[in-house]
Amino acid sequence: MIGKTTQKIAQKVKSVMVQTDGPLTRDLLLAPGKFGLGKVPVRLQPDATTQTVCGFCSTGCSLNVHMKQGQAINVTPSKDYPVNLGMACPKGWEALAPLRASDRATTPLLRDSHGKLNPVTWETALETFCQRFKQTQEKHGPESVAFLSTGQIVTEEMALLGALTKFGMGMVHGDGNTRQCMATAVAAYKQSFGFDAPPYTYKDFEESDVIVLVGSNLCVAHPIMWERIMMNKNNPEIIVVDPRCTETAMAATRHLALQPKSDLVLLYGIAHILIRQGWVDEGFVARHTSGFYAFKRHVAQFREEDVSQKTGLSVPQLRDFARLIHEGKRVSFWWTMGVNQSFEGTRTAQAIICLALMTGNIGRPGTGANSITGQCNAMGSRMFSNTTCLFGGRDFENPAHRDHVASILDIPADTIPQRNSLPYDKIIEGIGQGKIKGLWVIATNGAHSWINQHHFNDMLEKLDFLVVQDMYHSTETAVCADLVLPAAGWGEKDGTFINSERRIGRVSKVSKAPGEALSDFLICKLIAEYWGCAEMFASWTDPEAVFQKLASLSAGQPCDFSGIDGYDMLEKAGGIQWPFTGSAEEQSSERRLFEDGRFHHPDERARFIFGQPCQILDKINDDYPFCLLTGRGSVSEWHTGTRTSKSAVLQTLSPSDPLVEINPKDARRLELQRGDWVVVSSRRGKMRAKTMVTYTVQPGQVFISMHHPHANRLTDSSFDPHSRQPSYKACAVRVEPAAKTPA
Ligand SMILES: Nc1nc2c(c(=O)[nH]1)N[C@H]1C(S)=C(S)[C@@H](COP(=O)(O)OP(=O)(O)OC[C@H]3O[C@@H](n4cnc5c(=O)[nH]c(N)nc54)[C@H](O)[C@@H]3O)O[C@H]1N2
Ligand SMILES: Nc1nc2c(c(=O)[nH]1)N[C@H]1C(S)=C(S)[C@@H](COP(=O)(O)OP(=O)(O)OC[C@H]3O[C@@H](n4cnc5c(=O)[nH]c(N)nc54)[C@H](O)[C@@H]3O)O[C@H]1N2
Ligand code: SF4
Numbered sequence: 001m002i003g004k005t006t007q008k009i010a011q012k013v014k015s016v017m018v019q020t021d022g023p024l025t026r027d028l029l030l031a032p033g034k035f036g037l038g039k040v041p042v043r044l045q046p047d048a049t050t051q052t053v054c055g056f057c058s059t060g061c062s063l064n065v066h067m068k069q070g071q072a073i074n075v076t077p078s079k080d081y082p083v084n085l086g087m088a089c090p091k092g093w094e095a096l097a098p099l100r101a102s103d104r105a106t107t108p109l110l111r112d113s114h115g116k117l118n119p120v121t122w123e124t125a126l127e128t129f130c131q132r133f134k135q136t137q138e139k140h141g142p143e144s145v146a147f148l149s150t151g152q153i154v155t156e157e158m159a160l161l162g163a164l165t166k167f168g169m170g171m172v173h174g175d176g177n178t179r180q181c182m183a184t185a186v187a188a189y190k191q192s193f194g195f196d197a198p199p200y201t202y203k204d205f206e207e208s209d210v211i212v213l214v215g216s217n218l219c220v221a222h223p224i225m226w227e228r229i230m231m232n233k234n235n236p237e238i239i240v241v242d243p244r245c246t247e248t249a250m251a252a253t254r255h256l257a258l259q260p261k262s263d264l265v266l267l268y269g270i271a272h273i274l275i276r277q278g279w280v281d282e283g284f285v286a287r288h289t290s291g292f293y294a295f296k297r298h299v300a301q302f303r304e305e306d307v308s309q310k311t312g313l314s315v316p317q318l319r320d321f322a323r324l325i326h327e328g329k330r331v332s333f334w335w336t337m338g339v340n341q342s343f344e345g346t347r348t349a350q351a352i353i354c355l356a357l358m359t360g361n362i363g364r365p366g367t368g369a370n371s372i373t374g375q376c377n378a379m380g381s382r383m384f385s386n387t388t389c390l391f392g393g394r395d396f397e398n399p400a401h402r403d404h405v406a407s408i409l410d411i412p413a414d415t416i417p418q419r420n421s422l423p424y425d426k427i428i429e430g431i432g433q434g435k436i437k438g439l440w441v442i443a444t445n446g447a448h449s450w451i452n453q454h455h456f457n458d459m460l461e462k463l464d465f466l467v468v469q470d471m472y473h474s475t476e477t478a479v480c481a482d483l484v485l486p487a488a489g490w491g492e493k494d495g496t497f498i499n500s501e502r503r504i505g506r507v508s509k510v511s512k513a514p515g516e517a518l519s520d521f522l523i524c525k526l527i528a529e530y531w532g533c534a535e536m537f538a539s540w541t542d543p544e545a546v547f548q549k550l551a552s553l554s555a556g557q558p559c560d561f562s563g564i565d566g567y568d569m570l571e572k573a574g575g576i577q578w579p580f581t582g583s584a585e586e587q588s589s590e591r592r593l594f595e596d597g598r599f600h601h602p603d604e605r606a607r608f609i610f611g612q613p614c615q616i617l618d619k620i621n622d623d624y625p626f627c628l629l630t631g632r633g634s635v636s637e638w639h640t641g642t643r644t645s646k647s648a649v650l651q652t653l654s655p656s657d658p659l660v661e662i663n664p665k666d667a668r669r670l671e672l673q674r675g676d677w678v679v680v681s682s683r684r685g686k687m688r689a690k691t692m693v694t695y696t697v698q699p700g701q702v703f704i705s706m707h708h709p710h711a712n713r714l715t716d717s718s719f720d721p722h723s724r725q726p727s728y729k730a731c732a733v734r735v736e737p738a739a740k741t742p743a
């Protein structure tokens with residue numbers, strides 16, 4: 001007898017002969033050839049060691065996972081990989097711990113009429129998913145269902161998800177958590193270079209003689225990149241531009257503790273000094289750029305005294321900074337969230353690009369205007385998730401681009417949306433306006449991480465149907481869901497990530513997912529079956545087949561990796577940076593862009609782009625006298641903690657209470673001692689925290705780590721107008737002693 005569950009599946013998947021009865025299990029779904037899912041590479045060898053790229057940060061370290069009797073038991077960093085050279089941070093060493101957590105989602109969960117989430121079969125989950133979203137689309141139009149995805153699944157899964165939703169399910173709107181992170185760098189590079197192209201290779205850390213880090217706390221957020229700086233034999237000047245005296249600032253040779261969000265003024269002021277002193281690489285500017293003279297006129301208004309007053313840095317500090325840039329033979333500029341997460345992030349990133357261009361510090365070893373990415377696969381998401389751009393850095397609004405993608409994927413061109421997606425914040429706004437009624441959230445935890453949390457949670461409540469696809473059923477977002485789809489995590493599936501230096505690296509399955517959890521790839525394949533668009537994805541049989549499609553889609557674009565013929569080649573090479581068309585010049589294991597001075601605009605010139613600095617919108621006044629800075633708290637915590645909180649080792653290395661860092665001067669004035677509980681409030685919400693009295697923050701500023709679940713109750717919904725990236729790093733707050741400590 002054939003079980004009821006499998007019978008129904010069999011009706012949907014015409015090509016499948018179902019010979020088994022009993023419940024639909026993960027193993028059944030995984031069985032090669034069954035359900036049209038094709039070959040699923042499983043490389044669980046009993047006692048082998050498998051190399052795989054780490055699934056936390058964008059550094060992209062390679063880890064050796066050691067197996068015993070088919071179980072992954074231990075991890076060591078790979079010595080022969082060009083990224084980490086035998087090093088890993090605590091998260092890498094503890095990479096397996098999150099897989100074994102007790103709150104893993106092991107079956108789909110569906111909310112019943114009493115509001116309780118109950119386990120259901122995959123069949124019920126998939127039917128409900130399709131029925132609810134289809135109903136919504138029929139009633140309110142195809143655009144009324146949207147998705148929010150991630151920079152933390154393999155590229156092949158991102159691509160399938162992006163194709164399924166936009167080509168198969170008729171969605172137009174779908175953005176990623178990379179909006180929280182990378183959108184500014186994307187917008188800045190596209191406008192300045194003509195393509196979203198971070199130009200560097202990690203070797204540049206070792207080859208610079210001046211390293212400028214703007215709003216970047218490498219020691220905490222990218223510790224192995226910091227190790228690469230430590231391998232620099234040129235005794236480099238390391239200049240950290242950050243309002244806080246971070247671990248990185250402490251280890252640097254200079255710390256410019258500017259006022260929050262005064263970077264733009266600072267960078268224009270430095271450009272002005274460089275021009276005044278005649279410290280410009282006129283030859284490079286003339287040959288390879290456009291717009292310099294307008295930029296020169298613009299920065300003339302940023303006089304030293306004004307810049308000093310606005311940034312809080314002294315005139316000698318400014319002059320010294322400019323002089324070091326001038327004297328450096330190989331100056332590299334690096335930036336991260338202190339720049340990107342700002343209401344004027346794009347212009348600030350472009351001001352950094354302008355400094356590199358005007359001093360000819362690009363395209364040579366040890367130079368560059370370098371945005372460091374965040375999540376393990378932020379670069380994959382930027383190019384191949386089909387969210388902010390059409391596959392391969394193309395444009396949804398360009399008919400020729402749509403035709404090209406359609407011909408490679410063998411789909412009708414009119415299935416490709418002709419408009420760009422709304423950005424994340426507008427999708428949330430769309431829920432408030434009743435335009436977005438259904439939302440599918442994959443591998444991101446917005447109820448913790450999105451800005452202005454109370455507002456975000458109010459919006460989630462307004463949805464008709466919320467689906468959350470996550471490794472855990474306990475995340476702040478999953479507990480709000482109507483349907484939870486249990487996902488396999490890093491280590492439980494195959495594919496590739498693209499790291500910060502554009503290196504495509506292999507991610508391998510080393511462990512089985514628990515219960516009925518499935519890879520995001522298989523979940524998408526099943527949804528395609530149930531939705532009725534499986535035909536379109538018939539040739540998307542397994543991750544490697546998708547990888548080949550992406551290689552074809554990349555051909556002819558600046559991110560061309562059509563020279564990579566498959567996973568074996570990647571493994572043998574120790575990862576390969578794009579572009580890689582297979583030509584002889586591309587054979588070295590570390591490569592940077594723009595060595596020929598040719599950028600991606602039609603005239604091959606990079607642009608000087610600039611604008612007027614703005615004010616922090618959330619006014620700091622007598623009621624809210626502090627500027628709140630947020631960011632990474634420790635090397636052992638990852639974002640919303642769903643993974644890192646599952647490791648006892650990582651927990652020991654991170655603070656157990658929420659902390660607010662406050663300067664001793666302010667603590668004295670408020671009569672606060674170390675360890676006192678306080679309430680930190682903003683115009684949007686409040687949270688409790690324990691006082692940490694420290695000189696790392698300046699008077700008038702406080703710092704709270706983003707890992708704390710309530711930090712975003714305080715933050716303000718303001719965004720960069722060009723990138724729509726949230727301005728997480730500056731809002732106005734008040735600090736008051738708490739009457740009682742929490743129980
Ligand atoms: N341990 C750990 N590592 C991580 C992550 C993690 O969660 N945990 N997340 C990863 C991800 S996704 C990302 S995006 C990266 C982020 O990496 P980073 O950007 O390096 O980390 P943040 O702490 O968010 O922000 C960096 C610094 O910006 C400073 N800053 C705040 N306001 C300003 C300002 O106005 N101007 C300047 N110049 N600086 C300012 C903050 O004080 C902070 O020290 O880290 C990645 N690595
Ligand atoms: N105040 C403040 N807020 C911030 C920031 C800040 O500096 N300050 N930084 C922002 C930045 S840069 C970022 S990148 C965001 C990060 O914000 P989020 O993306 O919300 O944070 P994560 O905790 O990484 O969430 C990833 C989710 O995916 C799940 N997951 C992991 N692997 C898989 C998988 O393979 N498949 C599926 N389906 N699920 C998986 C995890 O369990 C987790 O729930 O936070 C942003 N929020
Ligand atoms: S530095 Fe990043 S990629 Fe390397 S081990 Fe740590 S978390 Fe993983």
Ligand SMILES: [Mo]
Nearest residue numbers: 180181374375
């Ligand atoms: Mo990020």
